[in-house]
Amino acid sequence: xxxxxxxxxxxxxxxxxxxxxxxxxxxxxxxxxxxxxxxxxxxxxxxxxxxxxxxxxxxxxxxxxxxxxxxxxxxxxxxxxxxxxxxxxxxxxxxxxxxxxxxxxxxxxxxxxxxxxxxxxxxxxxxxxxxxxxxxxxxxxxxxxxxxxxxxxxxxxxxxxxxxxxxxxxxx
Numbered sequence: 001x002x003x004x005x006x007x008x009x010x011x012x013x014x015x016x017x018x019x020x021x022x023x024x025x026x027x028x029x030x031x032x033x034x035x036x037x038x039x040x041x042x043x044x045x046x047x048x049x050x051x052x053x054x055x056x057x058x059x060x061x062x063x064x065x066x067x068x069x070x071x072x073x074x075x076x077x078x079x080x081x082x083x084x085x086x087x088x089x090x091x092x093x094x095x096x097x098x099x100x101x102x103x104x105x106x107x108x109x110x111x112x113x114x115x116x117x118x119x120x121x122x123x124x125x126x127x128x129x130x131x132x133x134x135x136x137x138x139x140x141x142x143x144x145x146x147x148x149x150x151x152x153x154x155x156x157x158x159x160x161x162x163x164x165x166x167x168x169x170x171x172x
Contacts, residue, residue: 003105005038005046020127023145024119030152031115034065035108037159041166043101050162058162059104060096061155066111067095068151072144073118077131080121085110 010032014025038046038058046059067085074080086095127142164170 003043005035005041005104005108007039008032008035010036019142023127023142023149026149027145027152030149030156031065033156034061034152034159035111037156037163038062038108041163043104045166046104047099047101048162048166050158050165055093055096056158056162057096057099058159058166059099059101059107061159061162062111063095063099063107065152065155066107066114068148069111069114069118072148074121076133076139077125077129077141077144078121079131085114 011025011028013029014021017025041058043059046062047057049055049057063086067087070082070085074082075084088094091097122141125141127145128140130138130140133139160170
């Protein structure tokens with residue numbers, strides 16, 4: 001049986017909320033949007049690159065954001081000593097490379113699991129809490145939320161184009 005990316009029901013965006021709820025709402029919206037761009041596609045379609053020489057694929061974007069979630073929320077903000085998803089010193093672009101359609105279902109599950117772990121990890125942290133970036137600059141949890149929202153927004157634009165090239169579907 002061929003695995004098909006499942007339908008995603010996006011959470012309702014808050015229109016009036018406190019800062020934390022607003023940031024979380026927009027982050028959740030963009031997380032769901034990435035998965036919505038994949039809805040109904042086969043694993044083979046998810047690993048189809050848009051145009052040469054780019055290696056950008058929908059599955060690669062899901063893997064990349066799994067990596068980004070873990071790095072920003074858990075490794076950098078909380079200093080957890082955990083391995084990266086997909087990326088290694090020898091393969092810094094591994095999230096976009098060596099994609100295996102047979103692993104797509106597990107990698108979608110890893111994305112959802114990482115999101116849950118990140119949300120839980122920072123649930124009791126204040127937006128003003130800081131850490132030192134790799135460049136020695138103080139950054140706040142608020143900065144991470146804003147950065148992740150813009151990271152998803154940018155990559156969701158890529159996902160729009162990739163999806164349209166695969167089967168002509170636009171929107172959402």
